[in-house]
Amino acid sequence: MFKAREYVRVKSLEEAWNLNQKKSNVIVGGMMWLKMGRGQKGTVIDLSGLGLDTIEETEEAFSIGCMCTLRQLELHEGLNKEFDGIFRECTRHIVGTQFRNGATVGGSVFGRYGFSDILTCLLALDSYVELYQGGVIPLVQFTSMPYDRDVLVRIVIKKDGRKAAYLSQRNTQTDFPLIACAAGKMGDDWYVSIGARPKRAAVYRISGTGKKADELAREAASMFEYGSNLRGSGEYRAHLANVYVRRLIETIEKREA
Amino acid sequence: MEIQLTLNGKAVKDQVGADTLLLDFVRKHGCYSVKRGCETSNCGLCTVLLDGKPVLSCSTLAARADGCSVTTLEGVQEKAEAIGRFLAGEGAEQCGFCSPGLIMNVIAMEQELSEPSEEEIREYLAGNLCRCTGYMGQMRAIGNYLNRKGEEQNG
Ligand SMILES: Cc1cc2nc3c(=O)[nH]c(=O)nc-3n(C[C@H](O)[C@H](O)[C@H](O)COP(=O)(O)OP(=O)(O)OC[C@H]3O[C@@H](n4cnc5c(N)ncnc54)[C@H](O)[C@@H]3O)c2cc1C
Ligand code: FES
Ligand code: FES
Numbered sequence: 001m002f003k004a005r006e007y008v009r010v011k012s013l014e015e016a017w018n019l020n021q022k023k024s025n026v027i028v029g030g031m032m033w034l035k036m037g038r039g040q041k042g043t044v045i046d047l048s049g050l051g052l053d054t055i056e057e058t059e060e061a062f063s064i065g066c067m068c069t070l071r072q073l074e075l076h077e078g079l080n081k082e083f084d085g086i087f088r089e090c091t092r093h094i095v096g097t098q099f100r101n102g103a104t105v106g107g108s109v110f111g112r113y114g115f116s117d118i119l120t121c122l123l124a125l126d127s128y129v130e131l132y133q134g135g136v137i138p139l140v141q142f143t144s145m146p147y148d149r150d151v152l153v154r155i156v157i158k159k160d161g162r163k164a165a166y167l168s169q170r171n172t173q174t175d176f177p178l179i180a181c182a183a184g185k186m187g188d189d190w191y192v193s194i195g196a197r198p199k200r201a202a203v204y205r206i207s208g209t210g211k212k213a214d215e216l217a218r219e220a221a222s223m224f225e226y227g228s229n230l231r232g233s234g235e236y237r238a239h240l241a242n243v244y245v246r247r248l249i250e251t252i253e254k255r256e257a
Numbered sequence: 258m259e260i261q262l263t264l265n266g267k268a269v270k271d272q273v274g275a276d277t278l279l280l281d282f283v284r285k286h287g288c289y290s291v292k293r294g295c296e297t298s299n300c301g302l303c304t305v306l307l308d309g310k311p312v313l314s315c316s317t318l319a320a321r322a323d324g325c326s327v328t329t330l331e332g333v334q335e336k337a338e339a340i341g342r343f344l345a346g347e348g349a350e351q352c353g354f355c356s357p358g359l360i361m362n363v364i365a366m367e368q369e370l371s372e373p374s375e376e377e378i379r380e381y382l383a384g385n386l387c388r389c390t391g392y393m394g395q396m397r398a399i400g401n402y403l404n405r406k407g408e409e410q411n412g
Contacts, residue, residue, distance in 0.1 A: 028318065044320075
């Protein structure tokens, strides 16, 4: 666990942003990831007093405050109804209930972790990140941006009628995923995102017109690079991606039929 | 800084550091059932209820619990003993080190899920690791506990 000199439950995003400009200060989301770090910090910046812990649903979109927990994503009825249960599916294998009551959406997305189930899932949807200084930008763009000292305020997901599905594989329960795959379908277009390759999730759009599920899956999976680590080889990951993307496509097609 | 919270029904006021963890805070206030079993937020041994929800006290700042209600095993003695009897009845424990965290999460599960299936139980409790057993005894004991009748329900 790191050490810190001060703790501030900020009263505004402006205060949070100002404090966060100092390199030794740190925004704490759920602290699950941060607590594994060592060293001396200055001020711990806590956003929990800003009411950013709710999921709001309008006709057009979902707006998810950065302090919402992964457990809120997992249990939110509107979100899971709109996107065919993918939020439950992408969260339920992450460590345990107590962990998911702590880990936040803001920390998960800001971290842009290679293994992230959350990032993989969100990338298959029409998702945006709202930054205090940077404004609202597409999540795809945020994913490849360098780490800076902005404050992630919300995630916005547009309701564009996309059908979606999610699958991941772990070597053992509660471990990081070995591969994480999500698919979204809009008309004839497919949005396929694959994470834990072990590189960070990315997304590609491909047209499904006139293609069978296995053909489409092969085409989609071949667009990504796969690497090796302790959990598995790149070759194994490439094979798994093929299989899981095909299953996702079949699941969505079956639902539509 | 000073925080004030309700610990097992009693108001507690104390000074904490910016980096004091809830785990160390509750232990300082006599709740020794709460233990640290890992350094990676993985084992569930440090589970407490924060405003009724199960959380990892090893990964929660005491400062963030300011104004909240915290429950540890010490605050739910009767229920904990009842679950303990079911665990013992199935010979579920070996060293028993994992039990306090498991019992707290079983209590949370009982409040949150009604008539959970075996799969739902496994999923809810996945973050409570036990190094000695294969979880079979625990699963039988928890099943028996959830299906208990009559006076045991109150115990
Ligand atoms: C043991 C373990 C296992 C895990 N397993 C999985 C898994 O299987 N799948 C998965 O997808 N994830 C997994 N994770 C990651 C986890 O789900 C969270 O994504 C991670 O802990 C970060 O979320 P947090 O709320 O804890 O953030 P923190 O640890 O609090 O913060 C993470 C980073 O984000 C910054 N930050 C937080 N909030 C904001 C904000 N609003 N604006 C700007 N910066 C911010 C922090 O300063 C820090 O740099 C695991 C983590 C751990 C520790
Ligand atoms: S001590 Fe292991 S999860 Fe808290
Ligand atoms: S009985 Fe020993 S850790 Fe569970």
